[in-house]
Amino acid sequence: MSSTIREADLGTKVTPLPARAAANTPVPLDHRIARNPGMKLDLGFMESVRSVNRSALERRVASLTKRRSIKADNQAAWLLRAVACMDLTTLNSNDTEERVRRLCAKAINPFRRDIFEGLGIAGETIRPAAVCVYHPFVATAVDAVRGTGIHVAAVSTAFPHGLAPLSTRLQEIEASVRDGADEIDVVIPRGLVFGAKWRELYNEIVSMRAACGDAHLKVILGTGDLATLRNVMLASMVAMMAGADFIKTSTGKESVNATLPVGLAMVRAIRAYFEETGYLIGFKPAGGISTAKASLDWLVLMKEELGRPWLEPELFRFGASSLLTDIERQLEHHLTGHYSANHRHAMA
Numbered sequence: 001m002s003s004t005i006r007e008a009d010l011g012t013k014v015t016p017l018p019a020r021a022a023a024n025t026p027v028p029l030d031h032r033i034a035r036n037p038g039m040k041l042d043l044g045f046m047e048s049v050r051s052v053n054r055s056a057l058e059r060r061v062a063s064l065t066k067r068r069s070i071k072a073d074n075q076a077a078w079l080l081r082a083v084a085c086m087d088l089t090t091l092n093s094n095d096t097e098e099r100v101r102r103l104c105a106k107a108i109n110p111f112r113r114d115i116f117e118g119l120g121i122a123g124e125t126i127r128p129a130a131v132c133v134y135h136p137f138v139a140t141a142v143d144a145v146r147g148t149g150i151h152v153a154a155v156s157t158a159f160p161h162g163l164a165p166l167s168t169r170l171q172e173i174e175a176s177v178r179d180g181a182d183e184i185d186v187v188i189p190r191g192l193v194f195g196a197k198w199r200e201l202y203n204e205i206v207s208m209r210a211a212c213g214d215a216h217l218k219v220i221l222g223t224g225d226l227a228t229l230r231n232v233m234l235a236s237m238v239a240m241m242a243g244a245d246f247i248k249t250s251t252g253k254e255s256v257n258a259t260l261p262v263g264l265a266m267v268r269a270i271r272a273y274f275e276e277t278g279y280l281i282g283f284k285p286a287g288g289i290s291t292a293k294a295s296l297d298w299l300v301l302m303k304e305e306l307g308r309p310w311l312e313p314e315l316f317r318f319g320a321s322s323l324l325t326d327i328e329r330q331l332e333h334h335l336t337g338h339y340s341a342n343h344r345h346a347m348a
């Protein structure tokens with residue numbers, strides 16, 4: 001039997017978290033979300049988290065994406081939600097200040113005026129939560145989005161591999177914060193996971209969190225490199241215990257980027273951490289999410305696994321360079337019944 005997710009699901013109604021957590025801890029919303037302070041490294045707690053079974057996760061994903069459909073009439077509202085939860089990203093070797101300025105202009109005005117008017121939201125401000133850039137472009141982006149409420153996220157720590165001395169990586173974080181970054185996306189050295197060097201990984205992330213100060217810390221695991229779901233789960237737990245505000249799947253540069261089964265394993269780790277500590281950790285799938293349909297699958301997964309609070313930008317982001325373009329095309333199709341040419345949706 002299939003069921004339908006409605007536009008009303010985006011309203012104030014909150015799907016309860018699992019019974020134990022919901023009973024013990026009120027779920028804060030919006031800006032009342034308390035920042036994760038981290039906890040001591042607890043290897044016993046990490047090991048106690050249910051082992052991950054790939055076929056069970058795949059079955060759950062198949063059931064969520066096939067049986068929990070979003071009706072056509074409601075899709076526009078959900079796609080606008082995807083935009084509000086987006087880190088609009090440019091992370092290319094040929095990035096320039098001009099390209100970053102164009103990206104920021106797109107974030108400030110994500111759709112043509114006629115699309116806003118057609119959807120009946122001309123008076124509303126719907127924009128990506130952040131723009132995400134390399135460190136050298138932080139100051140440019142900060143200047144370009146000033147006064148709009150859009151955050152600037154910087155990929156620091158020798159993105160995308162994380163293979164520089166820790167002192168160099170920490171200096172890069174500090175430089176991005178000095179230039180005005182609100183959020184820092186760091187990568188972990190994957191070798192620490194392969195060697196099960198959990199203490200070293202924990203200590204590195206604790207140092208990174210300290211270097212961030214008030215800027216929020218997103219920890220990229222590079223899941224496509226980690227070989228097993230167990231590694232993904234354990235690395236997720238270490239990152240949260242070390243004080244991550246978000247855990248993020250991928251850099252966009254691995255051969256396999258964000259996939260729903262791996263995302264589900266990370267989401268289950270977030271749930272386990274919440275049940276243990278009461279803290280809500282954000283989730284950012286990134287890399288290869290380029291279609292409106294894919295964004296809806298991810299939103300359904302968040303809604304069904306963690307509940308309504310994880311449909312807010314405080315707790316959920318897409319890291320994506322081209323998703324916004326496809327969402328704009330789909331919204332236009334929703335309004336007019338046809339697709340316009342790609343050049344009408346020029347991105348940075």
Ligand SMILES: O=C[C@H](O)COP(=O)(O)O
Pocket residue numbers: 089091132250251252253286287288289290319320321322323
């Ligand atoms: O963090 C964001 C990713 O690098 C973006 O990846 P993408 O270009 O595949 O959308």
